[in-house]
Amino acid sequence: MSDETRLIRTGTLAGPLAKTVGPPIQKGSTVLLPSAAALYDDDNFVTYGRSGLSAQMSLRSALVDLEDAAGVTLYPSGMAAIAGALLALLKSGDEILVVDNVYKPVRRFCDQVLTRFGVAVTYFDPGASPEALVSGASAAVRLIFLETPGSLSFEMQDLPRIAELARARGILTATDNTWGAGLIFRPLEHGVDISLQALTKYVCGHSDTFMGSAAARDPVLVRKLEDGVTNMGWAVSGEDAYAMLRGLRTLPLRLARHGESGLEVARWLRDQPEVAAMYHPALPGCPGHDIWKRDFKGACGLFSFALKPAPDTAVEAFLDALQLFGLGFSWGGFESLAISCAPQLRVRNFERDYGGPLIRLHIGLENPGDLIADLRSGLDAYRRLAG
Ligand SMILES: *Cc1c(COP(=O)(O)O)cnc(C)c1O
Numbered sequence: 001m002s003d004e005t006r007l008i009r010t011g012t013l014a015g016p017l018a019k020t021v022g023p024p025i026q027k028g029s030t031v032l033l034p035s036a037a038a039l040y041d042d043d044n045f046v047t048y049g050r051s052g053l054s055a056q057m058s059l060r061s062a063l064v065d066l067e068d069a070a071g072v073t074l075y076p077s078g079m080a081a082i083a084g085a086l087l088a089l090l091k092s093g094d095e096i097l098v099v100d101n102v103y104k105p106v107r108r109f110c111d112q113v114l115t116r117f118g119v120a121v122t123y124f125d126p127g128a129s130p131e132a133l134v135s136g137a138s139a140a141v142r143l144i145f146l147e148t149p150g151s152l153s154f155e156m157q158d159l160p161r162i163a164e165l166a167r168a169r170g171i172l173t174a175t176d177n178t179w180g181a182g183l184i185f186r187p188l189e190h191g192v193d194i195s196l197q198a199l200t201k202y203v204c205g206h207s208d209t210f211m212g213s214a215a216a217r218d219p220v221l222v223r224k225l226e227d228g229v230t231n232m233g234w235a236v237s238g239e240d241a242y243a244m245l246r247g248l249r250t251l252p253l254r255l256a257r258h259g260e261s262g263l264e265v266a267r268w269l270r271d272q273p274e275v276a277a278m279y280h281p282a283l284p285g286c287p288g289h290d291i292w293k294r295d296f297k298g299a300c301g302l303f304s305f306a307l308k309p310a311p312d313t314a315v316e317a318f319l320d321a322l323q324l325f326g327l328g329f330s331w332g333g334f335e336s337l338a339i340s341c342a343p344q345l346r347v348r349n350f351e352r353d354y355g356g357p358l359i360r361l362h363i364g365l366e367n368p369g370d371l372i373a374d375l376r377s378g379l380d381a382y383r384r385l386a387g
Helices: 003-009 054-067 078-089 104-117 130-135 159-168 219-232 238-270 289-295 312-321 368-386
Strands: 071-075 095-099 120-124 141-147 172-176 194-198 212-216 275-279 302-307 337-340 358-362
Touching (some): 054 212, 054 238, 071 219, 078 104, 078 172, 078 194, 078 212, 078 219, 095 104, 104 120, 104 141, 130 159, 141 159, 159 172, 212 219, 238 275, 238 302, 238 368, 302 312, 312 358, 312 368
Parallel strands (some): 095 120, 095 141, 141 172
Antiparallel strands (some): 071 212, 194 212, 337 358
C-alpha cells in the first residue's frame, strides 16, 4: 500500500476496550456499518456520530435514571435545551403561557423567535393561583412554561397542581429545573411533562462546560424532542458529555454542601441591620416556603436578598468590596458569586416591591464562615454610602 492509503488505514483500535469506571469517549462523525444491509436498516440505532456515541449515550441513560424519565435529549447549552423543546412542540397558531419570572434569555427567545413563527406569548404573574392560570387559558394554549423557584426573585409555584389542571385541559407543562438539578426536585414525578435543565450549572459543577437536557416520560413527547434535536442539527461532544457524567458522580454531595452553606449564610444575612428581606425558599418565613417544604428534598446554594433602600453607589460599593464572591452571572460551580438584579427585573410585566435593591448570591463550596466575613465587609462598605 502507498503511504497515503497506509496512513488512512492505520491507527485504529484492534481488540476490545479495557474496562474503566467511566465510559470510553468515542470521537467520530463517521460510523462504520457492518454490512450493506445495515446502511438503511431502520432498527440501526446509530448510523452517524451527530446523534452521540458512547459518552453521550451513557450520559443520557444516567439522566433517564436521575429524572426517572423514559427519554432524555441533550443540547449544546441549557438555553438550547429550552429553545429546542419549545421549537419541537409548538407550531404557528399556538399560544404559550410563560411565568413572568422566567430566566431572562428565555423571555428574549419567546419574544424574538416564537412570535416570529406565529406563536402567541403571554406572561403570567408567578403569584397567580393554579386554578386562575389554567381556567383562564385560551383554547390556543398548548404549553405552560414554568420555572420554580423563579429566576432572581425565587417565587415558588405549585407545580403539581398546575400540571394536574393543565393535563385535564390537554395543555402541556414544561419547567426549567436548573435550581432543583434533577435531584432536590423531580418535576416528572410531580406530573410535569418536560423537565429542562442547564447541566452547565450544578451537574457540571465546575463552571467550564455548557450543556442542557430535556427529560420526558410520554414516549410520544420523547420522540418529538428527539426529532427536534435531529431537525435542528444539534450535537454535543463526547468530552463534554463525559465532563457532565463526572459531575453527576458527586452531585448529591456537592448539592448538600451548597444547600447547607447557603442556609447558614442566609440565616446570618437575615439578622443583619442592612438587610430588608430574604428570598430563599428553604428559609422559614420566606415566600413559597410551604411549597418548598412539600415538594423539594433540599436546597441548592442560590438565593437572593434585598438590601435596605439606598443609592446605587451603595449597592455597587457592597459588590465591589467583596473579595471571595466573584461578580458573575453564572452559578452551580464550586465558587461563590454575586450580582445585582435590578436591570434584569425591569423587563418583567408584573413588578414587585422587594423591599430594596435585590442581590443574588451563589454560595460555593468555600467555608461559610469565610463567606460571611466577606459579606460583612461588603455590608460595611454599603453602610458608609447608604446614608
Ligand atoms: C444558566 C441558566 C440557563 C441556561 O443555561 P446555559 O447552559 O447557560 O445556556 C437556563 N435556565 C436557568 C435558570 C439558568 O440559570
